[in-house]
Amino acid sequence: MANKAHPARQQQLLAVLIDADNASAAIVEGLFEEIAKFGVASVKRIYGDWTQPNLGSWKKVLLDYSIQPVQQFAYTRGKNATDSALIIDAMDLLYTRRFDGFCLVSSDSDFTRLAARLREEGLTVYGFGEEKTPKPFVSACDKFIYTEILRADAGEAQAEPVASDDKPQPSAKNEQPDEPLKTPDKPKAQKVPVDFIAKVIEDIDDEDGWVQLGLLGSNISKLRPAFDARLYGFKKLSDLIKGHPKRFELQVRGSSATGGEALYVRNRKVGK
Known part of the structure; x- marks a missing residue:
């Protein structure tokens, strides 16, 4: 796929938004190596409830890859407030008109409409998720990379x-x-x-x-x-x-x- 960067730039300027609840820290090195093929990761944010122990593996790599953690408490048990926070930030970033594309890192189908909306604005959407990712989310992206091939122990x-x-x-x-x-x-x-x-x-x-x-x-x-x-x-x-x-x-x-x-x-x- 040919990159359509802004006329004044040689590479695409990308916003990387990671759903920590639906992505493994084991992919982080391969993830950013893959993103580098498409453009420059100008914004790197990861969303989750950082008071919970299940995100401990992500905490160890955030500084190494300069990823900004965004704290999002769960308002109600069983409801994922992280998705809403990521979507709101994506729309805010979209309307800055600074970016050529977005990298959405999640296996959650809740981001299907977000991917479609970003593409409606003429931006390129790269999805990253596990092979269990529902097909509607995969199809809503311009390019989708299964994260099993990006894991640190993959090769x-x-x-x-x-x-x-x-x-x-x-x-x-x-x-x-x-x-x-x-x-x-x-x-x-x-x-x-x-x-x-x-x-x-x-x-x-x-x-x-x-x-x-x-x-x-x-x-x-x-x-x-x-x-x-x-x-x-x-x-x-x-x-x-x-x-x-x-x-x-x-x-x-x-x-x-x-x-x-x-x-x-x-x-x-x-x-x-």
Whole structure:
């Protein structure tokens, strides 16, 4: 997905709002590394009742990552006042017109309407939550990243190779595809939706069937905000494509010497 930063800025200016009740402190390092890919985290706030012991793990990392804790007492048992505080702050920040996008960190579907409202104002919304996150919230975001792949212990061990009838082959530069990742909650990678990817390529390809890889990734995200190559055992979309040579062709265009190199992909013709 292409970042649409303010004309006067090179990077998107982002507001990061974390629901401490529905996010684990184990993701904090991976979370901000991921956010850095999209822009600059100008505001970093985390919401919860800090008098409760269940947020102790978050307290240990707040200073290290310069995250501002926002105290919100529970007015009534069983009611989550934290959600309301986060939503009110998000709307206040929205109307400052200072930000290009928001990062909403929660697995709670209560933020679905907030995400939709922010997008109505033309801002980019990045969602971060566990795989249990309800689909309406996922779909309301421009991009949704499952936090299982961001945990601090996510890359300590390698997963088994992804089951497939295709054998990974070297790229045009004889590079081997990156090894699959392993997450603590998901030891085996999900099945790659090759038919879905092939359909997207078919919808946007040129006369010869080729699609620029970045454009392919952008269109996939529009249709499935939670699509992430790491969920299928690959670090990047290009590695996923390389890992299925019976279904896809990858072509390098341009010159690496001039920095104008680009990757193109197309569906492999039957029988080829």
